[in-house]
Amino acid sequence: MSDAVIELRNVFYALDSRRVLVRDLTLDVRRGETLVLLGRSGSGKTTTLKLVNRLLEPTAGEVRVEGRAARDWGPIRLRRHIGYVIQEVGLFPHFTVERNIGLVPAVEGWTPARIDARVRELLELVGLDLAWGSRYPRELSGGQRQRVGVARALAADPPILLMDEPFGALDPLTRADLQREFRALQQRLGKTIVFVTHDLREALLLGTRIALLEAGRLEGVYTPAEFLNARQGLAADYVAALRTAEKTTSS
Amino acid sequence: MSVFDYFLRHPNEVLDLTLEHLWLVGLSTLLAVAVGLPLGILLTRRPAWSRAVLGSANVMQTVPSLALFGFLLTLPWLREQRADYLAILALTLYALLPVIRNTHAGISGVDPAVVEAGRGMGLTDRQLLLQVELPLAAGVILAGVRVAAVISVGLATIAAAIGAGGLGEYIFRGVAMVNDQLILAGVLPAALLALAADFGLGLVEKRLRPAG
Numbered sequence: 001m002s003d004a005v006i007e008l009r010n011v012f013y014a015l016d017s018r019r020v021l022v023r024d025l026t027l028d029v030r031r032g033e034t035l036v037l038l039g040r041s042g043s044g045k046t047t048t049l050k051l052v053n054r055l056l057e058p059t060a061g062e063v064r065v066e067g068r069a070a071r072d073w074g075p076i077r078l079r080r081h082i083g084y085v086i087q088e089v090g091l092f093p094h095f096t097v098e099r100n101i102g103l104v105p106a107v108e109g110w111t112p113a114r115i116d117a118r119v120r121e122l123l124e125l126v127g128l129d130l131a132w133g134s135r136y137p138r139e140l141s142g143g144q145r146q147r148v149g150v151a152r153a154l155a156a157d158p159p160i161l162l163m164d165e166p167f168g169a170l171d172p173l174t175r176a177d178l179q180r181e182f183r184a185l186q187q188r189l190g191k192t193i194v195f196v197t198h199d200l201r202e203a204l205l206l207g208t209r210i211a212l213l214e215a216g217r218l219e220g221v222y223t224p225a226e227f228l229n230a231r232q233g234l235a236a237d238y239v240a241a242l243r244t245a246e247k248t249t250s251s
Numbered sequence: 252m253s254v255f256d257y258f259l260r261h262p263n264e265v266l267d268l269t270l271e272h273l274w275l276v277g278l279s280t281l282l283a284v285a286v287g288l289p290l291g292i293l294l295t296r297r298p299a300w301s302r303a304v305l306g307s308a309n310v311m312q313t314v315p316s317l318a319l320f321g322f323l324l325t326l327p328w329l330r331e332q333r334a335d336y337l338a339i340l341a342l343t344l345y346a347l348l349p350v351i352r353n354t355h356a357g358i359s360g361v362d363p364a365v366v367e368a369g370r371g372m373g374l375t376d377r378q379l380l381l382q383v384e385l386p387l388a389a390g391v392i393l394a395g396v397r398v399a400a401v402i403s404v405g406l407a408t409i410a411a412a413i414g415a416g417g418l419g420e421y422i423f424r425g426v427a428m429v430n431d432q433l434i435l436a437g438v439l440p441a442a443l444l445a446l447a448a449d450f451g452l453g454l455v456e457k458r459l460r461p462a463g
Contacts, residue, residue, distance in 0.1 A: 053371060086364060086368060
């Protein structure tokens with residue numbers, strides 16, 4: 001597949017011989033798609049994500065990014081090519097919002113004027129008033145922090161974005177807002193995105209394709225329509241659970 | 252004769268001994284930071300070493316100070332050095348533990364999510380240390396330096412036992428002569444130095460505490 005931006009080939013990741021977190025995973029992420037890694041906690045979703053930006057190194061197998069083995073990218077170059085958003089956001093508490101967003105451009109040696117323009121552009125893109133730029137993270141709500149987290153990941157305009165349950169810690173209303181805006185953003189920017197979640201509803205809403213993981217193994221890759229029509233296996237169980245939840249709430 | 256009369260009659264002597272004291276404390280604290288800070292940082296990168304290093308620094312604290320000062324005098328090459336250098340060496344050894352321990356604790360205490368985000372966005376180890384970990388740990392590290400400095404002010408009075416000077420001169424002289432005014436002439440300026448060091452470094456610490 002020539003349009004695969006990220007390729008995982010028979011990838012294993014093990015802490016030791018008994019604790020294997022990812023088992024023989026082979027998966028492609030195509031340019032411009034949002035691939036959702038769906039699974040329950042401990043299924044290896046986050047581990048898989050960290051294997052892509054080399055926060056973890058595979059025990060066996062190969063990860064390729066943009067057609068080149070991840071091993072051959074310097075870890076720093078690779079990570080600056082890939083935006084990374086995590087559930088806890090991890091904003092730098094001692095930096096203002098502006099400095100948080102502008103840090104990677106700053107270490108990449110951009111001029112202050114260019115950084116400033118980029119920060120403004122990004123604040124607008126994620127729907128934050130420019131006035132928030134001079135505030136510190138502790139003055140922001142959870143939803144605003146996550147917007148800053150997304151802006152920071154996009155700062156140096158990386159073609160790839162890894163998102164680890166970015167909306168997982170938010171209240172349902174804020175979460176729905178951000179999911180909606182994320183869809184709009186996704187269409188506008190055309191990034192290649194790998195998105196981790198344990199929430200099927202979110203996976204169906206945001207994913208171009210859904211890779212279902214269970215106990216470190218890939219159960220299958222589905223489009224949202226295929227997933228909903230699955231008649232057997234784990235995918236069908238997920239859909240059944242979702243339907244039961246909906247029925248209970250509507251009755 | 253009260254201790255204040257003594258100060259009024261011998262202002263130069265009191266000032267000289269106070270300055271000597273300050274030299275012993277100041278230099279040993281600086282050295283402890285110069286050695287302890289990198290060592291503390293190293294321990295966060297090599298967790299396997301932290302038990303051994305923190306353990307040795309801990310043991311150092313349990314050696315009675317008078318014994319340590321005296322012990323240095325018996326070591327071959329060292330006993331030929333200037334007494335104040337020996338005292339500074341001993342004081343540095345005592346001051347190391349709080350500096351190493353707080354550097355290690357301060358950096359280890361940085362929110363793991365913040366470190367992961369920094370790493371994930373492609374900061375180098377050096378950038379992560381200088382821009383994120385050290386600024387966030389600065390308050391805790393400085394609290395360690397503050398403890399080290401205050402302990403040093405007290406310990407440095409023992410340095411007079413090996414002829415290194417400082418305010419301990421008055422204390423030892425006063426003890427030998429059973430003269431409480433003379434003892435106080437050493438104790439009062441030392442206590443003021445300790446308070447000043449505590450207060451001054453406390454101010455710096457407050458400024459360095461991250462806003463978040």
